[in-house]
Amino acid sequence: MAERMYVLTGVAALTSAMCLTASAQDLNRLTPAEKAAGWQLLFDGATLNGWEDPSQKHPPGDAWTLEDGSLKARAHPRIREDLISARHFGDFELTFDWRISAGGNSGLKYRIQKTVFVRDRPAGEGKFEDLVEMALRGRRNERVAPGQDYVIAFEYQVIDEARNPDAARGGIQQAGALYDLVAPSGHPARPAGEFNHSRILLRGNHVEHWMNGIKIVETDLSSAAIADGLAKRWGRGSAVYELLTHQPQKVCPISLQNHGDDAWFRNLKIRPLGP
Numbered sequence: 420m421a422e423r424m425y426v427l428t429g430v431a432a433l434t435s436a437m438c439l440t441a442s443a444q445d446l447n448r449l450t451p452a453e454k455a456a457g458w459q460l461l462f463d464g465a466t467l468n469g470w471e472d473p474s475q476k477h478p479p480g481d482a483w484t485l486e487d488g489s490l491k492a493r494a495h496p497r498i499r500e501d502l503i504s505a506r507h508f509g510d511f512e513l514t515f516d517w518r519i520s521a522g523g524n525s526g527l528k529y530r531i532q533k534t535v536f537v538r539d540r541p542a543g544e545g546k547f548e549d550l551v552e553m554a555l556r557g558r559r560n561e562r563v564a565p566g567q568d569y570v571i572a573f574e575y576q577v578i579d580e581a582r583n584p585d586a587a588r589g590g591i592q593q594a595g596a597l598y599d600l601v602a603p604s605g606h607p608a609r610p611a612g613e614f615n616h617s618r619i620l621l622r623g624n625h626v627e628h629w630m631n632g633i634k635i636v637e638t639d640l641s642s643a644a645i646a647d648g649l650a651k652r653w654g655r656g657s658a659v660y661e662l663l664t665h666q667p668q669k670v671c672p673i674s675l676q677n678h679g680d681d682a683w684f685r686n687l688k689i690r691p692l693g694p
Contacts, residue, residue, distance in 0.1 A: 446488045446685055453688065461504060461673075461687035464488045471503045478564065482677040489518075489683040490675060492525055499567035501528065501674035509670045510692040513619045516685045521611045522582040523680030526598060528572035529621060530640070531671040532662040538566040548653055555658040570674050571662055573640065574598035575619055575628055577682060579611040591648075595630045600648040603628070603635035614685075622692055624666075640666070 447464030461469060465485065473480030482496035490502060519525060535554040537547070551569055562568070576596040580586040586593050590602025595617070607630050609615050618629035628636035638645065646655075646664050653659040675684050 447687075449688065456690065458688050458690045459506075461506075461689055462490055462685065464685070467502075469505050471505060473498070473500055473502070476562065478562065483675075486683065489685040490687075491684075492675065492677040492680070492682040494520070494523075494681045495679060496677060497564045498562070499677050499679055501534075501568065501570045501676050503531075503534070503570070503674045504672040507670045507672050508689060508691055510622045511619075512690045512692060513621075513673065513688070514617065515687045516614045516616050517577050518614045518683040519577055519579050519611050520681035521579060523579050523611065523682055524583050524585060524678040525577040525680060525682035526574040526676040526678070527577065527617075527619070527684075528570050528574045528674045528676060529619060529671070530666060530668070531570055531572040531674060532666065532668050533571045535569055535571070536562045536566055537569045538563060548657075548659070552653075552658055570676070571659055572671070572674070573600075573626070573663070574676070575617065577676070580606065580608060582611065595628050595635045597626070597628060597636050597638060599652055600645055601636050601638050603630070605633055605635050607631040607633045607635065614683075616686075 447460065447462055449458055449460050463469070467483070467485070470490075473482050478498075480496060480498040480500050482493055482498060482500045483502045484491050484493055492502075513529070515527065517525070517527075533555070535551060537550045537554050540550065551571075554569070574597070576592065576594060576598040578586050578592070578594050580594050590596060591599050593603060593606065594608035594615075595603040609631070616631055618627075620627040620629075624640040626636070626638060626640055627634055641664075649660045649663050673689075
């Protein structure tokens with residue numbers, strides 16, 4: 420990961436600032452210049468069009484709702500599950516605004532390889548990673564509350580750094596991190612309750628995370644350091660390790676995480692890169 424912070428300048432910096440101060444009528448819209456540049460809107464500000472609606476699944480979920488022009492992850496849903504885009508993307512540039520509740524935790528996932536259902540177990544009865552591995556191997560993978568639809572992917576971390584205990588465990592858990600793998604080089608996140616503007620650039624295995632105009636992560640998803648990080652959590656040779664190190668799926672949806680806390684996402688825009 421690059422140790423320096425890179426700051427957006429000129430038009431890019433102005434665009435980032437405007438995203439945080441836009442009036443309600445300017446939210447969740449593409450400008451003529453964005454349309455001409457190939458940007459696509461992922462959220463229309465009023466419906467779940469373009470997303471897999473959890474309320475239509477069986478049994479139905481209540482993890483997501485619409486609030487003030489945002490997609491909102493609801494705290495303590497019956498089933499914790501990501502909101503997954505209907506469209507799939509290869510290489511892309513993605514921008515979005517996010518706000519987290521006090522003490523909250525969420526994220527945006529990309530390069531998604533698989534989704535499995537993981538049933539809740541009493542505290543202390545088995546590691547979460549073992550439950551995911553069991554689900555991947557076809558055991559207890561039915562959708563039954565309480566539990567969660569777990570998305571196996573890389574994650575842009577969204578978190579309240581000041582209050583969430585996970586953030587206190589180290590940089591790889593903090594806002595803007597490539598979750599559990601690469602720590603951000605800076606901490607430009609605004610306090611919980613305020614919107615931040617983020618950007619992800621994914622081209623091949625090269626990925627960059629930006630926040631509020633500053634580049635805070637730059638890495639290669641196929642690097643030995645990433646493989647070592649995955650092995651530390653999941654175990655070298657585990658199903659999750661194999662999926663994320665080899666990434667057989669290169670054209671994938673993106674997802675917004677419900678981690679059990681209130682979180683808001685808006686101005687989701689994506690520009691596919693390459694053919």
